[in-house]
Amino acid sequence: MNQIRFGTPFYLFIIGLLTFILLLPSLIVMPFKNDVQQNASPGKLEKAETEAPIVLNSEVDVSVYKTSAKKIETLPLEDYVKGVVAAEMPADFEIEALKAQALTARTYIIKMLLNPADMNLPEGADVTDAVIHQVFKNDQELQKAWGKDYEWKIKKITQAVKETEGKIITYDGKPIDALFFSTSNGFTQNSEDYWSSSFPYLRSVESPWDKDSPKYFHQQAFPVDVVESKLNVKLADGEGEVGKVLSRTKGNYIDTIEINGKKMSGKDIRVGLNLKSSDFSILRKGDEVIFQTRGYGHGVGMSQYGANGMAQDGNNYNQIVKHYYNGVEITDTQAYTSKLTASN
Incomplete structure (x- = not known):
């Protein structure tokens, strides 16, 4: 019988065919594997990269509605904090x-971006530049306001923001309502003593440094008829002290006061007459009513002049923040900014 002989090309064909069969499963799976990676949700991609530091300036932007110009300005988060x-x-x-202030500013906007409030903002805006949120000024506005002092001031502000970059204030793992104000009467207030909500981190604390603030004491005089009209109360005739304080808050601000038989809250009087503080005394002299106030602002959260006094005494921003906000932690923003970038 003649033997069938196979030449070299036939053996090469057989080897190639076997190689193809062995590689076939990988060739089939590979395109699907690549497709899964490209179509994974941003949240999963962020989670896979959590060990890498997040560069906030390139990942989270803030859209600010400029109330005077009536336009929206969008800028990186850290530039917004600086402003x-x-x-x-x-x-x-x-x-x-300044570092403590940078933390409050960053905490406020991160919390607002994560939980947008229905405040009739123009479409596309995250926040306004007004006191209803946080006052913000862009670089051009600062140059105009500071003039020849711009260079050293912006350098110092930039340093404070840079040295706290990526950090916020949290309580129980969540960004706090980082309230602040100018000057206390020597104590801050519990949140529920000024507003209706009680927060465990917004407790009354001593703030003795405020007595050195130029805004600690203020005097305002009003015509009698203006006071009667704005407060809807009739003042008794004669001169001297007006009203009887019935109760005070833990921070020693006026809680309830009675004026000629009418009971009112210290906050209502402060708001009605636009007083600097709800810790005040009232004196009538002739056709005028004189209000003497102690402190400047609502008194809840961090006192700015108190923070500066603490810093002058050698305290760092960590100590300042933890004095004014009870039981808080200073936390890296990575987990929170990951949620924001994942939702975009």
Whole structure:
């Protein structure tokens, strides 16, 4: 019988065929594997990259509605924080106080971006530049306001923001309502003593540094008829002290006061007459009523002049923040900014 002989090309064909069969499963799976990676949700991609630091400036933007210009300005998060610190706290304050202010500003906007409030904002805006949110000034506005002092002031503000970059204030793992104000009467207030909500981190604490603030004491005089009209009360005839304080808050602000038989809250009087504080005394002299106030602002959260006094005493921003906000932690924003970038 003749033997069938196979040449070299036939053996090469057989080897190639076997190789193809062995590689076939990988060739089939590979395109699907690549397709799964490209179509994974942003949240999963962020989760897979959580160990890598997030560069906030390139990942989270803030859209600010400029109330005067009536237009929206969008800028990186840290630039927004810089504009808030520059607008809300004097640049000649201690650097550690400015750092504490940077934390409050960043915490506020992160919380607002995560939980947008229905405040009739123009479409596309995250926040306004007004006091209803946080006062914000862009670089052009700061140059105009500061003039020849711009260079040293912006350098100092930038340092404070940079040295706290990516950090916010949290309580029980969530960003806090980082309320602040100018000057206390020597104590801050419990949140429920001024507003209806009680927060465990917004407790009354001592703030003795405020007595050195130029805004600690203020006097305002009003015509009698203006006071009667705005407060809807009739003042008794004669001169001297007006009203009887019935109760005070834990922070020693007026809780309830009675004026000629009418009971009112200290907050209502402050708001009605636009007083600097709800810790006040009232004196009538002739056709005028004189209000003497102690402190400047609502008194809840961090006192700015108190923060500066603490810094002058050698406290750092961590100590300042934890004095004014009870039981809080200073936390990296990575987990929170990941949620924001994943939703975009």
